[in-house]
Amino acid sequence: MNIADIDSHCHDRGAKLLTLSLEEYSGYEPVEGQTLMVGLHPWDTTERDMYEAFDILSGAITDPRVVAMGEVGIDPLHGAPVERQEQLLRYQLRVAADARMPVMFHIVRRFDILLKLHKEFSPVAAWAVHGFRSKPEVAQELADAGIYMSVGPKFNADAVRVIPRNLLLLETDELPEEEIRNVIAAVADARGMRNGALADLARDNLRRYLMSGQKSV
Ligand SMILES: [Zn+2]
Numbered sequence: 001m002n003i004a005d006i007d008s009h010c011h012d013r014g015a016k017l018l019t020l021s022l023e024e025y026s027g028y029e030p031v032e033g034q035t036l037m038v039g040l041h042p043w044d045t046t047e048r049d050m051y052e053a054f055d056i057l058s059g060a061i062t063d064p065r066v067v068a069m070g071e072v073g074i075d076p077l078h079g080a081p082v083e084r085q086e087q088l089l090r091y092q093l094r095v096a097a098d099a100r101m102p103v104m105f106h107i108v109r110r111f112d113i114l115l116k117l118h119k120e121f122s123p124v125a126a127w128a129v130h131g132f133r134s135k136p137e138v139a140q141e142l143a144d145a146g147i148y149m150s151v152g153p154k155f156n157a158d159a160v161r162v163i164p165r166n167l168l169l170l171e172t173d174e175l176p177e178e179e180i181r182n183v184i185a186a187v188a189d190a191r192g193m194r195n196g197a198l199a200d201l202a203r204d205n206l207r208r209y210l211m212s213g214q215k216s217v
């Protein structure tokens with residue numbers, strides 16, 4: 001099975017599509033052929049100088065290796081108060097909308113804020129939630145909004161069965177990219193698909209997600 005170009009969210013430095021925090025991004029020398037996803041993580045919303053952070057971000061979006069913004073989002077359990085997180089998120093979503101960049105979200109509990117922002121922005125480029133492990137009801141709401149769901153090693157099998165074929169992404173997150181094999185096997189099992197068929201589907205979906213905005217800068 002070909003596992004290339006499937007992993008939508010990976011922090012392993014060797015990953016083909018690598019997710020970096022803004023701090024990690026400044027001064028990072030990418031590996032040949034590597035593409036990047038960069039954004040202010042909700043956990044990093046307290047201690048940082050935001051002028052500096054957004055200065056790095058505005059440089060990053062003009063970098064041809066940066067193909068999407070992420071991970072950004074809302075996490076009530078870490079970082080600044082939710083109101084402040086939402087404010088910082090809105091700023092980044094405006095930047096992403098201007099650049100027509102797809103966005104990858106880290107959302108804990110507050111899917112209501114995500115759905116509200118999605119209505120408000122009605123983005124041209126696609127949005128995706130990474131590490132999706134919520135309930136089937138949430139999967140249905142995101143599906144109705146056309147938001148992609150990226151599934152990793154931990155997930156709710158009933159919810160994974162609800163995700164429409166064209167909105168399903170796969171990821172390893174903190175694990176090495178090779179671990180995507182195990183994610184493919186587990187999700188294929190939950191959906192009653194063959195591994196190879198799921199791998200092809202997830203690859204096509206990731207390509208479509210990344211191309212969705214035709215990044216304009
Ligand atoms: Zn992550």
